[in-house]
Amino acid sequence: SQTIHQWPATLVQPVGSPLSLECTVEGTSNPNLYWYRQAAGRGLQLLFYSVGIGQISSEVPQNLSASRPQDRQFILSSKKLLLSDSGFYLCAWSDQGALQPQHFGDGTRLSIL
């Protein structure tokens, strides 16, 4: 069966520090991969999605970036974190195609001090 791993679960970082969040999927190949951010009590904001290795679509201009160095690995990065980057970050995968559900990791709660 397919599984998705996202780490760390919790992260506290100072303003201006770099960020690297990693997400890996097992048990499937060539998945679509997604990074979302969720503010407290709110819905999900799509940050990036990828339909293949090296193919990244950015949805929201900001100081974050994403990379997909391997088929089932999706990385969210920042060179310099801002206070506004605090939030709950979720990674998800789906099979290719439009009529596919998404499967989510357990998220990383990022606090910027």
Add this chain to the structure above:
Amino acid sequence: SQQGEEDPQALSIQEGENATMNCSYKTSINNLQWYRQNSGRGLVHLILIRSNEREKHSGRLRVTLDTSKKSSSLLITASRAADTASYFCATNGRGAQKLVFGQGTRLTINP
């Protein structure tokens, strides 16, 4: 934007009662999906309804879709305390491989 908007934002009912949540969206869709999120966890897919379907069932869940009104509803029958969670609708536009999520309904089931 085809963002879904859930209504109500929060709902509190007694165990055993039925819970109904509504979702409205703005543009044509390929399908609409409902997800559940327990506090501090990732989302879990519940049900997908295609744009040419009007109703779908899964266990105690019943989803309806009215494309003429650009709206959907999620009914949870015979609610249980374990159904306490936030519920989100998400829409997928034609040809798109991404979802747009609404703001969610926070459901509380009181024992």
